[in-house]
Amino acid sequence: MADNLEVMDWDDAYRGEGEFEGPPPWNIGEPQPELAALIKAGKVRSDVLDAGCGHAELSLALAADGYTVVGIELTPTAVAAATKAAQERDLPNATFVQDDITTFTGFDGRFNTIIDSTLFHSLPIEGRDGYQQAVFRAAAPGAAYYILVFAAGAFPAELDTKPNEVTEDELRAAVGKYWQIDEVRPAFIHANPIPMRDVAFPMPAHESDEQGRSKLPAFLLSAHKPS
Numbered sequence: 334m335a336d337n338l339e340v341m342d343w344d345d346a347y348r349g350e351g352e353f354e355g356p357p358p359w360n361i362g363e364p365q366p367e368l369a370a371l372i373k374a375g376k377v378r379s380d381v382l383d384a385g386c387g388h389a390e391l392s393l394a395l396a397a398d399g400y401t402v403v404g405i406e407l408t409p410t411a412v413a414a415a416t417k418a419a420q421e422r423d424l425p426n427a428t429f430v431q432d433d434i435t436t437f438t439g440f441d442g443r444f445n446t447i448i449d450s451t452l453f454h455s456l457p458i459e460g461r462d463g464y465q466q467a468v469f470r471a472a473a474p475g476a477a478y479y480i481l482v483f484a485a486g487a488f489p490a491e492l493d494t495k496p497n498e499v500t501e502d503e504l505r506a507a508v509g510k511y512w513q514i515d516e517v518r519p520a521f522i523h524a525n526p527i528p529m530r531d532v533a534f535p536m537p538a539h540e541s542d543e544q545g546r547s548k549l550p551a552f553l554l555s556a557h558k559p560s
Contacts, residue, residue, distance in 0.1 A: 357387070358524040359451050361546060364391045367481055367520045367553050368450055372398070376477065376555075378445040384468055385434055385452030389415035389427070396427035403444075404429045405437055435463035440471040446479075447472055451522060453482040453504075454496035461507045469511045475560040478512055480504070483522060484550040487539075504552055512556035520553035 359365070364372070368391060371377060379401045383392040386404030388411055395402045396419065404427070406412050412431045419427040430437070434452065447468050456464055472478065483498040499507075501517050508514060523546045540548045 358526065358547075359522050359549075360388050360390065361523055361525060362390060364394050365450055365481055366523055366542075367551070368448060368479065369394075371479060376446075376479075377448070378477070380444050380446075382440070382444040382447045382468065382471060384447055384449045384464075385455060386415060386429065387411050387451075389418065389429065391448060391450050392427050392429070393418055393422065393424060396424040397422065399426070401426045402428075403440070405432050405434055407431065407433055435460040435467060437467050438470070442471070442473050444471050444476055445473050446477045449478075449480040449482070451481055451483070451496075453480050454498055456497065458497055462510070465507060465511045469558060472558045474558060476558045478508075478554075478556040478558070480508065480552075480554040480556075481520060481522060482552055482554070484519070484552050487522070487549040487551070499552065501552060504554055508554060508556055513559055515555045515557060517552055517554045520551045521548040522551040523547070524549055 363369070372395065377395065377400065381395055381400050381402045383389065383395070383402055383404040386392050386406045389404050389406075392402045392404040392415065404412075404415055406415070406429065409431055412429045415427075415429045419425070419429070435456065453461070453464075468478070482504065483496050485498045485500050487498050488495040504517060505514060521540075523542055525546055539550070542548055
């Protein structure tokens with residue numbers, strides 16, 4: 334993929350002032366169904382890192398189920414909202430840190446599970462390697478790592494500002510440099526209707542789920558840190 338796309342100003346997005354008319358549409362008020370299925374299947378172990386937690390629907394759901402979760406997020410608007418929600422729900426086992434996911438430190442070897450719920454495609458392409466190094470450093474031996482990321486074709490090709498969608502080969506190359514990849518399979522990111530400001534190109538036609546949300550093409554990568 335050519336490294337010429339502008340990435341979004343995510344603090345603007347979480348204030349409803351960015352490309353979208355409101356919060357990012359893939360913030361659906363609950364964990365993404367692909368990740369909820371992993372949790373239900375017992376694939377998640379504490380402590381958990383929610384990498385790029387956003388409004389932290391995933392972190393809060395995990396904490397409510399008894400997991401200890403740390404969410405790391407660059408944007409202060411999202412961190413403040415997540416922290417407030419954890420306090421209101423009496424979830425002291427969910428904590429949130431404002432930091433750059435590509436360079437953060439201070440959690441060496443802590444996390445048994447790292448979950449990337451729609452973060453990977455939000456990073457500049459040149460930030461991917463630093464991100465992999467940072468989360469690998471924070472992972473305990475044997476830790477599981479899951480990435481849910483937009484696949485190429487999820488958004489109109491003509492857009493200048495959009496997530497950095499990936500091919501399977503790009504995803505494997507970036508992650509496999511550090512992690513042992515167990516599986517990469519086609520998946521979906523569920524999103525509310527996507528009205529975008531000042532955009533002349535329509536969204537590609539995607540399936541909808543039973544709640545009327547779009548199912549955008551994605552990959553779900555499963556990997557682990559060797560023991």
